[in-house]
Amino acid sequence: xxxxxxxxxxxxxGAAGGLGSAIASAFAREGxxxxxxxxxxxxxxELCSTLPSGRAYPVPADITDADAVTVAVDHAAGLLxxxxxxxxxxxxxxxxxxxxxxxxxxxxxxxxxxxxxxFYVCRAALPLIVEAGGGSIVNLTSVAGLRAWALDSxxxxxxxGVEMLTRTIAIEYGPRGVxxxxxxxxxxxxxxxxxxxxxSDRQELVRLHPLGRMGSAEEVAEAxxxxxxxxxxxxxxxxxxxxxxxxxG
Numbered sequence: 069x070x071x072x073x074x075x076x077x078x079x080x081x082g083a084a085g086g087l088g089s090a091i092a093s094a095f096a097r098e099g100x101x102x103x104x105x106x107x108x109x110x111x112x113x114e115l116c117s118t119l120p121s122g123r124a125y126p127v128p129a130d131i132t133d134a135d136a137v138t139v140a141v142d143h144a145a146g147l148l149x150x151x152x153x154x155x156x157x158x159x160x161x162x163x164x165x166x167x168x169x170x171x172x173x174x175x176x177x178x179x180x181x182x183x184x185x186x187f188y189v190c191r192a193a194l195p196l197i198v199e200a201g202g203g204s205i206v207n208l209t210s211v212a213g214l215r216a217w218a219l220d221s222x223x224x225x226x227x228x229g230v231e232m233l234t235r236t237i238a239i240e241y242g243p244r245g246v247x248x249x250x251x252x253x254x255x256x257x258x259x260x261x262x263x264x265x266x267x268s269d270r271q272e273l274v275r276l277h278p279l280g281r282m283g284s285a286e287e288v289a290e291a292x293x294x295x296x297x298x299x300x301x302x303x304x305x306x307x308x309x310x311x312x313x314x315x316x317g
Contacts, residue, residue: 074099077148082158084111086258090285103144131185141192152203182226202245238304254310278312
């Protein structure tokens with residue numbers, strides 16, 4: 069490995085899931101010290117046990133609880149000796165229904181995790197990143213934040229909201245050395261895809277991507293690492309890792 073993240077101190081949310089765990093693993097292999105934040109302590113602890121010794125710390129917190137997030141982010145920074153990198157990968161996609169039939173509880177949960185949770189983490193982390201002399205935030209959105217999927221209004225809206233939140237952070241905090249970008253996966257062959265689709269849908273999903281396949285969690289992790297390192301003049305934008313999905317218009 070290149071160890072291009074050597075010396076970085078990174079907080080990663082959603083690391084109990086497919087994309088988050090791949091990002092955490094890639095960052096640790098590339099030399100970063102990491103803290104993984106989420107509700108599933110057992111999964112986070114197991115992940116950390118597989119990573120280089122002394123570089124990974126599980127930090128339990130419910131990202132829908134603003135006060136708990138502030139405490140957890142401060143704790144993570146203490147464990148890492150500071151904080152200069154954040155990747156928000158936590159997300160849910162609760163139910164697929166037309167807008168008129170969307171359960172309010174499902175809407176509220178999706179917005180709470182995907183949009184408010186991302187905001188809470190960024191809000192708590194930004195003063196620490198500024199204190200560290202600057203750094204990078206990568207918020208995972210989705211092609212669904214740029215092109216609506218029928219029956220998925222809550223997820224679409226939450227990811228579109230994260231897009232605008234990230235651009236706002238880029239404008240406000242760029243002068244203080246903080247870059248903020250979105251990473252928009254297409255259909256990735258990882259945990260969430262399996263949870264919201266049927267096996268019979270997979271070939272149709274593949275046909276939506278000109279590259280003729282789903283992406284991998286490792287490809288998303290590679291893009292996140294690039295945004296946090298080599299993309300030194302890139303902020304306020306969205307990198308689509310989508311196999312050409314959005315090129316169809």
